[in-house]
Amino acid sequence: MIEAVNVSKYFDKIKAVDQVTATIKEGNVFGLVGTNGAGKSTFIRMLAGILKPDGGTIKIDGMEVYENIKAKELFYYISDDQYFFSNATPEELKKYYQVIYSNFDSDRFNTLMKQFELDRKRKINTFSKGMKKQLSVICGICANTKYIFCDETFDGLDPVMRQAVKSIFAKEISERNMTPIIASHNLRELEDICDHVGLLHKGGILLSKDLFDMKLSIHKIQCVFQKEVDIKQVFEGIELIKIDKRGNLYTITARGNCEEITKRIEQTKPIFSEVLPLTLEEIFISETEVVGYDIKKLIL
Ligand SMILES: Nc1ncnc2c1ncn2[C@@H]1O[C@H](COP(=O)(O)OP(=O)(O)OP(=O)(O)O)[C@@H](O)[C@H]1O
Secondary structure: OOOEEEEEEEEEEEEEEEEEEEEEOOOOOEEEOOOOOOOOHHHHHHOOOOOOOEEEEEEEEEEOOOOOHHHHEEEEEEEEOOOOOOOHHHHHHHHHHHHHHHOOOHHHHHHHHOOOOOOOOOHHOOOOOHHHHHHHHHHHOOOOOOOOEOOOOOOOHHHHHHHHHHHHHHHHHHHHOOOEEEEEOHHHHHHHOOOOOEEOOOHHHHOOOHHHHHHHHHEEEEEEEEOOOOHHOOOOEEEEEEEEEEOOEEEEEEEHHHHHHHHHHOOOOOOEEEEEEOHHHHHHHHHHOOOOOHHHOOOO
16 A cells, blocks of 8 residues: 655745645555646655655555665656666666566566567667657566556557557456556546546645545436426435536436435436436546536646
8 A cells, every 4th residue: 555644845936746645555546637737747756766755754565665675666667757778778678677676577578569569679769759658668567566656658658559558557457456556637548447536736636536436426317307397406405516408408417326316306207317427527527616626727
């Protein structure tokens, strides 16, 4: 488990990360979203022990991470800025990581390099940005660490590669409980992979939610009533987040028990009613509106 408690980081007068508290459980996929400058990279760099927090504590499996080799053996960090040894080839990089990570899987590395059509003997500095990202992902997977920190890793890949990487991640998560922490600008990117999403804004966590809980507690219902009804009366005692009416079709976003919401609608004997799944984006829009923010200005 990774535990960050009241973590802050300042660069002169800039509050890059401001009192962030987050718990990342094993086997979960933790997404970190936020606009440019929200503090995502700084937070991940502190998780990786590259930056020392000015306040608060970060513990990985109970160990402080800063300047602690034992804690650092537990994760692989894919940085947003790709850095490789000058003139190194992937083959040389593999040899380096075999020394650093005792469980580095050399055969898997060779197989994945072939699958991704990357030349193991070519100099990395001749690779494109996306190819370097792919190489980092391959190293990260083959390092076989418990945690993997990805700073905008998916954003730099083309759509086909993104799907390929996501499916490799999904396999690692289900087979060996790998725990990824993924920073991204894009909620849609995180939708199909994350269990938990934290929204960073101006250095602070605005919202941190379990997706399963969120999906269970918010519902979108479309319905057409036989006659005009008083929606507030129909849903008395249920929190209505949004009511939209186009022609006769109502789209209602409500928080509460799904069965109770459905029961209330059925009592009106509607012509049509359907409970629809909410996208992660819709959930975040609803949740952040409640706390007084317009998420479209924050991340979309
Ligand atoms: N080394 C640094 N020196 C000074 N200021 C920095 C440094 N690194 C980050 N900052 C500042 O800290 C704030 C948070 O930056 P950070 O890179 O963590 O944001 P981010 O959410 O990752 O942004 P982006 O999505 O643009 O990558 C910004 O205001 C940035 O200018």
